[in-house]
Amino acid sequence: MPVIKGGEGAGLHLKRGQELAIVNTHGSQVVDLFVHNAADLGEIMSIQHSRNVWYRLQPKAGDQLWTQLRRPILTMVSDGSPGVHDTLFPCCDARRYEQLGVKGYHRNCADNWRAALRSLAIEPPATVPTALNLFMNVPVAADGSFKILPPVSRPGDRVTFRAEMDCVIALSACPVDMLPLNGPDCKPQDVEYLLS
Amino acid sequence: MPVIKGGEGAGLHLKRGQELAIVNTHGSQVVDLFVHNAADLGEIMSIQHSRNVWYRLQPKAGDQLWTQLRRPILTMVSDGSPGVHDTLFPCCDARRYEQLGVKGYHRNCADNWRAALRSLAIEPPATVPTALNLFMNVPVAADGSFKILPPVSRPGDRVTFRAEMDCVIALSACPVDMLPLNGPDCKPQDVEYLLS
Numbered sequence: 001m002p003v004i005k006g007g008e009g010a011g012l013h014l015k016r017g018q019e020l021a022i023v024n025t026h027g028s029q030v031v032d033l034f035v036h037n038a039a040d041l042g043e044i045m046s047i048q049h050s051r052n053v054w055y056r057l058q059p060k061a062g063d064q065l066w067t068q069l070r071r072p073i074l075t076m077v078s079d080g081s082p083g084v085h086d087t088l089f090p091c092c093d094a095r096r097y098e099q100l101g102v103k104g105y106h107r108n109c110a111d112n113w114r115a116a117l118r119s120l121a122i123e124p125p126a127t128v129p130t131a132l133n134l135f136m137n138v139p140v141a142a143d144g145s146f147k148i149l150p151p152v153s154r155p156g157d158r159v160t161f162r163a164e165m166d167c168v169i170a171l172s173a174c175p176v177d178m179l180p181l182n183g184p185d186c187k188p189q190d191v192e193y194l195l196s
Numbered sequence: 197m198p199v200i201k202g203g204e205g206a207g208l209h210l211k212r213g214q215e216l217a218i219v220n221t222h223g224s225q226v227v228d229l230f231v232h233n234a235a236d237l238g239e240i241m242s243i244q245h246s247r248n249v250w251y252r253l254q255p256k257a258g259d260q261l262w263t264q265l266r267r268p269i270l271t272m273v274s275d276g277s278p279g280v281h282d283t284l285f286p287c288c289d290a291r292r293y294e295q296l297g298v299k300g301y302h303r304n305c306a307d308n309w310r311a312a313l314r315s316l317a318i319e320p321p322a323t324v325p326t327a328l329n330l331f332m333n334v335p336v337a338a339d340g341s342f343k344i345l346p347p348v349s350r351p352g353d354r355v356t357f358r359a360e361m362d363c364v365i366a367l368s369a370c371p372v373d374m375l376p377l378n379g380p381d382c383k384p385q386d387v388e389y390l391l392s
Contacts, residue, residue, distance in 0.1 A: 042322060042323070046286065047244070048243070048284070048285065048286035048326060049286050051284055051285065052285055052286060052292075055341060055342055055343065056339075056340050056341045056342065057284075057336065057340035057341075057342070058340050068286070068323065068324070069291065070289070070291045070292060070295060088244070088247050088253075089244065089247065089248055090242065090244035090245050090248055090264070093266070095265065095266045096248075096266060099266060126238060127238070127264065127323065128264070130244060140253065140336065140340070142338070143252075144252050144253035144254050144336070145251060145252045145253075146251055146252065146253070147251065
């Protein structure tokens with residue numbers, strides 16, 4: 001299976017009907033999933049519009065991800081993980097690390113999204129799309145507050161999506177390493193994916 | 197005070213330091229709030245990035261709304277309502293009403309946003325920004341599911357914001373009339389606002 005190094009990203013084309021499995025090889029790595037309509041890169045998977053379909057904070061197997069034009073773009077076919085994913089946070093970006101006090105350049109999911117598209121010879125649009133933050137563990141308390149905890153996913157857990165239209169996909173093995181977002185050791189790990 | 201008719205919208209300029217109060221005149225009207233940087237309309241208030249500041253589903257008095265460039269654009273100075281606002285739903289749009297089975301044109305918050313900007317001689321960008329859905333009551337259950345209930349706000353409740361940069365603002369008195377989103381009678385009502 002193709003490997004995405006911890007903290008890095010990958011870009012791929014997914015034809016309508018094709019499936020993409022994302023495998024949490026070591027169990028604790030968050031993977032940001034960005035999806036564009038291949039025929040119109042400005043049509044993007046929108047977390048807000050997808051929630052309007054689910055009426056739930058997190059998707060379950062069988063749920064669809066929708067675009068901002070309210071059309072299905074991916075279906076979550078199966079979820080072999082405990083089903084804990086985040087839809088509340090934006091992806092990390094250069095400015096976020098700067099605000100966290102990091103000196104100099106830090107890899108980030110926004111730049112991984114850009115690099116993923118460029119690896120397919122696609123110039124990324126100006127605005128970073130919303131991402132589904134797979135395996136990211138953000139429990140919401142009764143008062144609406146939330147926090148980031150280490151993932152509860154396990155080595156080998158996989159989530160599979162089917163394309164509902166021809167898609168361009170970017171995956172980012174989130175580079176966060178100053179919070180236990182990617183596990184208690186704060187160390188991004190490799191993940192794998194499989195196209196079928 | 198200027199009035200926004202139920203189901204309609206308004207556009208306004210807010211200079212840095214100016215305040216905008218939004219008054220729920222009859223108590224049960226949801227108001228979608230869209231905010232742009234006046235100097236760069238592509239910099240917009242982003243609910244995802246604002247949540248990353250709050251670590252909470254809903255803003256409280258003192259919280260800031262941030263743009264996708266992770267800069268403060270508005271501060272919620274005071275909240276005289278019970279503090280129940282929605283950040284999970286996208287604004288309603290023509291396609292949403294079509295999917296709800298409405299025949300013909302139905303007013304919607306996305307078109308109200310467009311008309312609000314055009315009333316200021318500003319051509320709206322292609323992508324509809326995320327909105328803060330003031331007074332919208334979307335309780336989230338322990339399993340992460342949620343539903344839309346009538347607002348718990350009361351006649352005269354007001355929320356006040358201060359501009360942290362020169363802004364262009366669009367307000368929409370949400371036109372939803374087939375769900376009790378704007379109160380049990382499903383009837384959009386007028387709201388008022390005050391610039392100071």
